[in-house]
Amino acid sequence: MNDGPLSNIRVLDLSRILAGPWASQILGDLGAEVIKIERPGQGDDTRGWGPPFHHGPAGTDAQESAYFLAANRNKRSATIDITTADGAALVRDLAAKSDILLENFKVGGLAKYGLDYRSLATVNPSLIYCAITGFGQSGPYAARAGYDFMIQAMGGLMSVTGEPDDRPGGGPVKVGVALADVMTGLYATIGVLAALAHRQRTGRGQFIDLALMDVQVATLANQALNYLVGGKPPGRLGNAHPNIVPYQAFATLDGHIVLAVGNDEQFRRFASEAGHPEWASDNRFATNRARVANRAALIPLVAGVVAARTTDAWIAVLEAVGVPCGPINPLDRVFADPHVVDHGLKLDLPDDRLGCVPSVANPLNLSETPVSYRRAPPSLGADTDAVLTDVLGLGADAIAALRAKGGIG
Numbered sequence: 001m002n003d004g005p006l007s008n009i010r011v012l013d014l015s016r017i018l019a020g021p022w023a024s025q026i027l028g029d030l031g032a033e034v035i036k037i038e039r040p041g042q043g044d045d046t047r048g049w050g051p052p053f054h055h056g057p058a059g060t061d062a063q064e065s066a067y068f069l070a071a072n073r074n075k076r077s078a079t080i081d082i083t084t085a086d087g088a089a090l091v092r093d094l095a096a097k098s099d100i101l102l103e104n105f106k107v108g109g110l111a112k113y114g115l116d117y118r119s120l121a122t123v124n125p126s127l128i129y130c131a132i133t134g135f136g137q138s139g140p141y142a143a144r145a146g147y148d149f150m151i152q153a154m155g156g157l158m159s160v161t162g163e164p165d166d167r168p169g170g171g172p173v174k175v176g177v178a179l180a181d182v183m184t185g186l187y188a189t190i191g192v193l194a195a196l197a198h199r200q201r202t203g204r205g206q207f208i209d210l211a212l213m214d215v216q217v218a219t220l221a222n223q224a225l226n227y228l229v230g231g232k233p234p235g236r237l238g239n240a241h242p243n244i245v246p247y248q249a250f251a252t253l254d255g256h257i258v259l260a261v262g263n264d265e266q267f268r269r270f271a272s273e274a275g276h277p278e279w280a281s282d283n284r285f286a287t288n289r290a291r292v293a294n295r296a297a298l299i300p301l302v303a304g305v306v307a308a309r310t311t312d313a314w315i316a317v318l319e320a321v322g323v324p325c326g327p328i329n330p331l332d333r334v335f336a337d338p339h340v341v342d343h344g345l346k347l348d349l350p351d352d353r354l355g356c357v358p359s360v361a362n363p364l365n366l367s368e369t370p371v372s373y374r375r376a377p378p379s380l381g382a383d384t385d386a387v388l389t390d391v392l393g394l395g396a397d398a399i400a401a402l403r404a405k406g407g408i409g
Contacts, residue, residue: 002031002372002374003031003369003372004029004030004031004032004369004370004371004372005030005031005366005369006027006030006031006032007031007032007033009027009031009032009033009099009100009196010032010033010035010097010098010099010100010391011024011027011028011032011033011034011035011098011099011100011101011102012035012037012091012094012095012098012100012101012102013034013035013036013037013075013101013102014037014082014091014101014102014103014104014105014110014115015102015103015104015132016038016044016045016046016104017044017045017046017104017181018046018071018148018178018181018182018185019104019132019180019181019182019184019185019188019212020102020103020104020130020132020185020188021036021044021046021071021072021185022071022181022182022184022185022186022188023102023130023132023185023186023188023189023192024036024075024102025071025072025073025074025075026185026186026189026362027100027189027192028073028074028075028374029073029074029362029364029371029372029373030364030369030371031369031371031372032100033076034074034075034076035075035076035078035094035098035383035387035391036072036075036076036077036078036378037078037079037080037082037091037094038077038078038079038080038380038381038409039079039081039409040079040080040081040381040406040408040409041079041409042380043077043079043380043381044068044072046065046067046068046071047064047065047068047380048065049065049067049068050065050066050067051065051066052065052066053065053066054066054069054354054357054358055354056353056354056355057355060353062353062354062379063354064354064357064377064379068377069357069358069359069376069377070359070360071185072377072378073349073359073373073375073376073377074372074373074374074375075375075377075378076375076378076382076383076386076387077378077379077380077381077382077383077384078381078383078384078387078388078408079380079381079384079408079409080384080407080408080409081406081407081408081409082110082113082115083113084405084406084407085407086402086405086406086407086408087407087408088113088114088115090388090392090402090407090408091113091115092114092115092119092120092123093392094387094391094392095115095120095123095124095127096120096123096124097124097391097392098124098127099126099127099128099196100127100128100129100130100192100195100196101120101127101128101129101130102130102132102188102192103115103129103130103131103132104131104132104133105131105133106133106143106145107133107136107137107142107143117129117131117207121205121207124205125203125204125205126199126203126204126205127205128192128195128196128199128205128206128208129205129206129207129208130188130191130192130208130210131207131208131209131210132184132188132210132211132212133146133209133210133211133212134146134147134150134151134211134212134213135211135212135213136209136210136211136213136214137209141213146211146212146213148178148179148180148181148212149174149178151180151212151213151216152174152175152179152180152216153172153174154213154216155180155212155213155216155217155220156216156217156220156223156224157174157175157179157180157216157220158172158173158174159172159233159234159235159236160220160223160234160235160236160237160242161173161174161175161236162236162238163236163238164235164236164237164238165236167238170236172236180212180215180216181212183215183216183219184210184212184215187210187215187218188208188210191208191210192208195208222242222243223242226242226243239258240295240299243292244261244262244288244292245261245288245291245292245295245298245299246259246261246267246270246291246298246299246302247259247260247261247262248299249328250302250303250306250307251303251306251307252306252307252309252310252311252314253307253308253309253310253311253313254310254311255310255311255327255328256311256327256328257306257311257314257315257325257326257327257328258325258326258327258328259302259306259318259323259324259325260324260325260326261323261324262324263288264280264286264287264288266322266323266324267279267280267285267288267291268280269321269322269323270318270321270323271285272321273317273318273321273323274302274305274306275305276301276305279298279301284297284298285298311327315327343361344361345360345361345363346358346359346360346361347359347360347361347373349373349375349376350376351375351376353379354376357376357377359373359376361373380409381409384399384408384409385399388402388408
């Protein structure tokens with residue numbers, strides 16, 4: 001049973017890769033019906049982005065890439081060729097019966113098929129149309145394709161990620177997850193929910209222009225303001241924090257630990273446990289402002305002390321006195337962590353084709369309308385006939401004729 005807060009909403013998802021599918025997966029988790037439109041015979045590019053691939057039961061050739069599985073649960077897959085007149089007409093008909101449309105084609109890429117916002121708004125004025133691009137619908141870079149890696153570079157994230165040039169391994173580094181894509185998916189979700197609230201009051205849909213570049217710059221957060229207020233571009237500090245000290249990773253006797261000392265009282269307690277209570281009264285270290293200014297003097301002292309005990313020993317004593325800290329876990333330890341297990345973050349979704357499909361839970365915990373996991377990511381075109389029948393009312397003969405002409409897969 002689907003009692004989700006968006007169970008009355010239909011999403012037509014023409015996006016692929018990560019940003020758009022991430023948004024539509026969240027909407028699906030919240031109860032929306034999501035129809036994923038894919039190219040016949042090929043589908044979303046990420047279906048081929050492996051290894052690793054998750055394989056079905058022994059004796060079958062069913063498989064799906066881990067990348068595709070990460071962002072496509074709670075969706076139905078319909079294979080429609082929008083480059084054909086029949087295919088484009090089907091998508092227009094589906095848009096007329098949908099609440100939200102997501103797409104990430106190049107600027108103007110759908111206009112030639114009559115699937116741009118201006119065209120679809122004439123058949124469905126209440127449609128909320130979210131277009132995700134690398135650089136937005138206007139500006140000198142609007143025609144460029146945008147990919148997460150280059151957006152992390154151009155948007156400033158890599159300039160503050162990695163070790164300084166003069167340290168071993170120094171140089172700019174991308175984040176280990178396609179964070180610009182994921183954050184854009186989150187902003188897309190926020191945008192369409194805001195547009196739904198507006199439509200509830202006015203009955204009108206709207207166009208949402210969302211650019212990866214804009215999202216990346218917006219999510220520089222305190223680092224952007226460090227520059228705008230201070231006038232100096234922040235550099236790379238490795239695992240250190242530009243505004244808080246000590247707030248970074250340190251080597252222990254048997255590994256590493258992250259210290260996240262967020263205020264002066266926490267520093268006083270840390271100094272005491274470290275055997276150097278005098279640090280907290282030293283004018284160079286007594287306040288966070290002083291510690292940031294004297295980072296070069298303090299960090300070697302902290303590093304020398306931390307290296308003398310094991311990670312577990314430090315965590316035990318620091319947690320006991322309320323000093324935030326934690327180990328640097330590889331993913332096998334993450335999913336074995338008792339807190340992660342308690343919160344049920346690893347899911348197993350049943351699937352007729354693949355058996356049991358692993359997934360990661362949505363972190364939203366709503367008391368009245370919890371998220372739901374109704375279906376595993378679909379096989380390519382698994383729901384084409386059902387979508388055309390359920391939504392558009394087409395019969396078997398009409399569907400067979402469309403397939404024969406190449407409009408659907």
